[in-house]
Amino acid sequence: MGSSVVMSSKQKVYQGVLQKIRQYIDHQHLMPGDKLPSERELADTLQAGRSSVREALRAMELLGLIETRRGEGTFLSTYRPYETVELLSSFILKEARTRKDLFLAKKILEKEAAKLAFSRIDGQDLDKLEHLLHDSLMGPTDRHVAFFKYLFAKSENLLLARVWQLMEEFSHTINKLYYNKVFYIELVQLYSTKNYQLIEPLFDSFAIVDDQME
């Protein structure tokens, strides 16, 4: 950084600013928490208007790349791609807003998490899962969410977990979904008897209970 924003005939100033900021972050080896130059300084250095700098920063902020704090400055944030997926998914899910697509996609993720978690479920986990199933203070949807949150944590694939969570949260705007209670009991049994090959057939044999039909 030190040169003005390069103005290609098609590129808007905020896009040039964005590129320069990214280069600055790279060259300075900035880590999350590190401070960027002030808006005014950026505007001076890049010979752009402060508004144009702000437009670039707002775009980055929405993507979760930076955090701006009034009176303090602009800081590189711990990058959380999942927040971006959240915003994007709100559009994606809207387009694909058929119940069938959503529920099947979610079921697939749950099934795969169940299988990924398989080798990591020990006796203690079984206890916790069974405790969940027998907690009579929990409604079926909450139990479902807690159950699979547990399994997704065990799967140790954060991206899958987050995508599932977004689908789960989004599906709540449609209605509440869960499997028949026998399903959960049988899945825990499969973990108990170490019967990996029966996980997929189990998912295939249980239909989702659709709260809206009741």
Added chain:
Amino acid sequence: MGSSVVMSSKQKVYQGVLQKIRQYIDHQHLMPGDKLPSERELADTLQAGRSSVREALRAMELLGLIETRRGEGTFLSTYRPYETVELLSSFILKEARTRKDLFLAKKILEKEAAKLAFSRIDGQDLDKLEHLLHDSLMGPTDRHVAFFKYLFAKSENLLLARVWQLMEEFSHTINKLYYNKVFYIELVQLYSTKNYQLIEPLFDSFAIVDDQME
């Protein structure tokens, strides 16, 4: 739309503007290509400054949600996340673990699409898939993308397809990935011999070829 931006104590004006625009898109059932109100009109209607409106629009533009054209206006775009993906990739690369998550998640989706497509693959589809495999003008990555694009279309689960597409585009910024060529041939064979039960083991037995290691 018609009320001013609600100012919560923590929310910035541009975030409120963003919400209102999203609501407007919903209420008007806007489709890609449809025109949004002008910046000045939005500023009047939402009782915000034009700069604040622009900040919100820049953020949406960077996400590929809208397209602004000087002299014409602001249009809802057919969702194309290319610019976003490029911007995010420089940050997503920093986490090797995220990378591992991404590849595994993508493989899972590809596997499930292959299975969902199973019952819809006919002789004509087989011809097309085989044609893909024998197109020597295609590099391995392009072939992989075309191959699975085809399968996801056959799966008829638009949500899964979109999530996979997003992951696929993310992963391209990291490196180029595909399976060993024998994989595709064997999968087409499974379709030909109608051997559904072997799809999952096939995916389990093939490692992803990582271009970066070559």
Added chain:
DNA sequence: GGTTAAGGGTGGTCTGACCACTTTACGGCG
């Protein structure tokens, strides 16, 4: 040394000016 107030710096928001480009409207001519 501790506390408080002031000063300087930060981001946040808005207004206004002006430019480049597109679309619309109007007038003149055939």
Added chain:
DNA sequence: CGCCGTAAAGTGGTCAGACCACCCTTAACC
């Protein structure tokens, strides 16, 4: 009446400037 050219109106794009809310640092006072 239709077409063409020009001007006006409308669009986004950029910048400067003003002022506010907040934060941090420094200086002054007890």
